[in-house]
Amino acid sequence: MTLLVLSGTREGRDIAAALHRQGIGLIASLAGATRSPRAQEVPTRVGGFGGADGFRQFLKDSTISAVLDATHPFASEITARTAQICGELNIPYCLFTRPEWIASEGDNWTKLDDEQDAANYIEPASIVFLATGRKTLERFENLSSCKLICRQIDPPNGPFPFPNGEFLIGRPPFSVEDEIALFKSLGVDWLIVKNAGGNASFSKLDAARTLGIRVGMIKRPALPEARSVSTIEQAIDWGSAHG
Template sequence: MTILVLSGTREGRDIAADLHRSGIDVIASLAGATRSPRAQDVPTRSGGFGGAQGFKTYLKEHSISAVLDATHPFASAITERSARICAELGIPYCLYSRPAWRATEQDNWTMLGNETEAAQHVKAGEIIFLATGRKTLERFANLSNNYLICRQIDPPNGPFPFPNGEFLIGRPPFSIEDEVRLFKKLKIDWLIVKNAGGTASFSKLDAARELGLKVGMIERPAVPDALCVSTIEQAIEWSAAHG
């Protein structure tokens, strides 16, 4: 009886480690998106499963008794596939979805259904800080009248895809003071982020509030029709009951 924790988030690491300390057999799975991910305290695999059939084979060959999905809230393809295949195989599945961020009266947020909508709100010449990762960078191609700065953890494999921008390398966590200093130095007008939730990366939003920056907040994709919990305690309790 082994719990598979689809991890890659801080909460995923914490959940897997807690289950391991409790004597439950657990395997943490990382998508492999980051070249040097933070070490897990449990047996860990990294990289894709080889599509839907590969995931099915892995679940069977490793006698997975339940799957706890603690992937990033925007890893919708992984979540949809995992929920669907677990339902097909009759394997218990639970999605841990941390609460989304909410604006306060001091924030200046514009909610975006997707990345391409940012162009409807940004003025020509404004400098935009993209904290959205490199995978969806091409969706900002319509911001050709702006300068784009995209922060990512790993050095890029190639040049910035547009002539009007650059990559900025940095590994979190970042303090509020660091973010304020950086945004001032770069003369940022807009911060665009995905509504990932959690506390680990909220400092950039604290900094934007302090500086009065405009924020484009990309809303989360829909979650599958499956069991969903919103606290680490609930995730651990569910996993322990199926381990």
């Protein structure tokens, strides 16, 4: 029997490593969104499962006894599918969801329903830094009057989809000082982020507060009704009990 850890976040890697050190038999799974993911110290598979049917077959073939979902908070399709199929197959499932970011004194955040909503608030001719990843980039097409800068980890496979934008390549972590220097050099007016939570990528928000940059904060998608935990310690305890 094997525990499957969907470990596409920093916390997911830490959870999988801690369980592995406890002697829990597990497989860590990465979706393959990043071309050169950081190495994990546990048995790891990279790539999709081939849809819902492929995931069902993988669970059966690998004798998965439980699934711990530590994917990105915005990987809503993966999370919904995983929770549904685990329910169908009577496989214990737990979702690790880190707490959302909350604005503090000095922050100038605007809550956005989705990417398209940004155009309702951003002034024409603004320089907009998109820290939202390449998968949802086309949803910003309505910001045609602004200059768009999209940061991503891997070099792009093609040109920027709009004439008013450019890619910026960078691999985290980024220090607050580095982010301040970058935003100053680019003349950033707006920073657009998804409310992913966690400490690893908060430095850009610290930098925005320091510089008085406005932030568009995209709200999280709805989560399935399922067992969930919000700390690494809780996730490890659940994995230990079900591995």
